[in-house]
Amino acid sequence: MDQAFTDTLRPHLRYLAPGQELRPEDRLRDLGLNSMQAIDLVFDLEDNCGVTLPDDQLTDANFETAGSLWEAVQHARSAVVDAR
Amino acid sequence: MRALGPALAERLEPVLGTVERHAAECDEKAAFPTQGLTAMRSSGLLGLLVPARYGGLGGTVPDLLAVSQLIARQDMSAAMVFAMHGQQVAALVHHASEELRERVLPRVARGDLYLGSVTTEAGKGGHLLSSGTATRREGDLIELDRMAPIVTGGAHADAYLITALAPGATSEGQVSLVYAERDQLDVQVLGGWDPMGMRGTHSVPMRFTGAVPHDQVVGAPGDFRRVTVDVFAPLAHLGWSACWLGTAAGALSRTLRLLRSPEERRRRDLKSELLLTRLSRARQRIDTVQAMLSHTADVYGTLSERERGGAPWQLLVNALKVTASEQCPAAVEELVELVGLRHGYLRNQPLALERALRDLRSASLNYGNDRLHLANGSLSLLDQETTLV
Numbered sequence: 001m002d003q004a005f006t007d008t009l010r011p012h013l014r015y016l017a018p019g020q021e022l023r024p025e026d027r028l029r030d031l032g033l034n035s036m037q038a039i040d041l042v043f044d045l046e047d048n049c050g051v052t053l054p055d056d057q058l059t060d061a062n063f064e065t066a067g068s069l070w071e072a073v074q075h076a077r078s079a080v081v082d083a084r
Numbered sequence: 085m086r087a088l089g090p091a092l093a094e095r096l097e098p099v100l101g102t103v104e105r106h107a108a109e110c111d112e113k114a115a116f117p118t119q120g121l122t123a124m125r126s127s128g129l130l131g132l133l134v135p136a137r138y139g140g141l142g143g144t145v146p147d148l149l150a151v152s153q154l155i156a157r158q159d160m161s162a163a164m165v166f167a168m169h170g171q172q173v174a175a176l177v178h179h180a181s182e183e184l185r186e187r188v189l190p191r192v193a194r195g196d197l198y199l200g201s202v203t204t205e206a207g208k209g210g211h212l213l214s215s216g217t218a219t220r221r222e223g224d225l226i227e228l229d230r231m232a233p234i235v236t237g238g239a240h241a242d243a244y245l246i247t248a249l250a251p252g253a254t255s256e257g258q259v260s261l262v263y264a265e266r267d268q269l270d271v272q273v274l275g276g277w278d279p280m281g282m283r284g285t286h287s288v289p290m291r292f293t294g295a296v297p298h299d300q301v302v303g304a305p306g307d308f309r310r311v312t313v314d315v316f317a318p319l320a321h322l323g324w325s326a327c328w329l330g331t332a333a334g335a336l337s338r339t340l341r342l343l344r345s346p347e348e349r350r351r352r353d354l355k356s357e358l359l360l361t362r363l364s365r366a367r368q369r370i371d372t373v374q375a376m377l378s379h380t381a382d383v384y385g386t387l388s389e390r391e392r393g394g395a396p397w398q399l400l401v402n403a404l405k406v407t408a409s410e411q412c413p414a415a416v417e418e419l420v421e422l423v424g425l426r427h428g429y430l431r432n433q434p435l436a437l438e439r440a441l442r443d444l445r446s447a448s449l450n451y452g453n454d455r456l457h458l459a460n461g462s463l464s465l466l467d468q469e470t471t472l473v
């Protein structure tokens with residue numbers, strides 16, 4: 001998980017203490033992400049990380065942990081590269 | 085709505101008769117339909133959704149909806165009692181451990197266990213996926229002290245499914261669903277119930293104190309969300325909508341029977357364009373809900389658990405709830421205008437439109453439509469393709 005990604009996630013996780021490291025296995029909902037905020041996070045990922053998650057990737061499973069979301073982001077990036 | 089098979093219809097018959105006989109009195113006294121529940125117990129229908137291997141009827145979600153709808157034609161409160169019990173049973177069937185299922189489901193099937201639902205909490209209102217009630221793990225037990233502002237049939241239930249924070253939860257979203265039997269906890273009824281409608285649900289404020297074995301958590305600890313997405317929310321919206329639809333359909337049917345009676349035909353012009361248009365509009369609203377309900381139930385049956393977590397499905401089932409809660413009262417409203425003051429507005433008339441309307445007034449509040457619109461607005465943004473299921 002790169003810095004831009006964890007920096008983007010952090011403001012959406014109100015139970016992640018300042019200075020506490022975000023680990024791939026951390027469950028995003030346990031850290032305070034709810035479904036109403038998911039769309040804001042998607043917008044921030046677009047703005048800060050330059051990646052657009054397609055609709056079919058906006059699943060509960062991909063928003064389960066920091067690691068699963070990171071994988072979805074990586075996947076979306078490589079899909080864009082492949083398409084070029 | 086798919087018709088009920090003959091075996092289930094036969095079981096349901098005495099329940100319908102009993103519920104019909106007591107509906108007005110339960111409404112008048114804001115009393116629980118005790119006789120109706122007894123009939124549900126002895127009919128085997130409390131075990132409708134219990135698989136046959138645990139002694140149940142092995143019924144389907146469409147069966148649950150059909151039965152709820154038929155009961156609601158007579159009494160929406162009794163139908164709600166039944167539908168919400170079904171929702172609790174479905175949660176146990178799909179998410180309890182095998183050991184818990186073996187302990188509990190045969191007794192549900194025998195009619196010994198009527199299950200109450202405890203999700204609402206003061207402070208968070210209807211928000212299902214959070215809790216402000218902490219619990220503690222003591223050895224193999226979970227200790228809890230849960231206030232519940234509104235529990236349908238709470239004074240009559242034999243067991244409850246209760247939401248509370250998982251022991252050691254670090255955020256408000258780590259909610260567990262806990263199965264507890266009445267004699268395992270100190271169960272207090274804290275007050276009465278005197279609402280506008282749904283008076284027979286006898287939905288009282290309660291307090292649950294004590295400890296239950298840790299293995300009575302339904303689903304993974306802290307993961308009530310999964311039970312909600314898979315079973316709880318869909319069956320709530322489907323079940324409630326079936327009740328509202330049944331109440332509106334029952335009201336229309338009684339109205340039509342009145343209009344067609346020889347006495348009424350002499351008094352009224354059945355060719356009146358206003359009358360015909362009103363009947364048409366009421367029927368249209370009812371058929372709209374019926375179409376949406378049966379489609380949503382069909383889709384639910386075909387989706388994987390993963391797909392139930394997706395935006396297109398959640399948008400549909402939330403929209404069903406909002407639509408049914410608006411169209412069913414509007415249909416009865418139409419009938420009140422049509423028949424006028426005596427049959428439509430006076431209490432304790434044979435058409436019972438006044439009671440139907442009061443009962444249906446709860447529909448938009450029962451899991452607030454405002455809340456669902458906000459959720460659906462956000463979900464829409466997540467589905468820019470606008471995938472229709």
Ligand SMILES: Cc1cc2nc3c(=O)[nH]c(=O)nc-3n(C[C@H](O)[C@H](O)[C@H](O)COP(=O)(O)OP(=O)(O)OC[C@H]3O[C@@H](n4cnc5c(N)ncnc54)[C@H](O)[C@@H]3O)c2cc1C
Nearest residue numbers: 201202203204209210234235236282449450451452454455
């Ligand atoms: C007949 C009946 C039986 C019931 N039985 C049970 C039962 O057995 N067990 C149980 O646990 N519960 C039960 N309930 C409660 C029900 O499930 C809902 O939780 C409850 O009706 C919501 O209560 P509320 O309107 O106070 O709360 P809220 O959901 O907080 O809503 C209050 C109002 O505030 C506004 N609002 C609040 N929050 C938001 C938000 N985030 N977004 C948008 N608007 C918001 C809305 O305008 C809403 O109408 C029952 C309710 C009824 C009517």
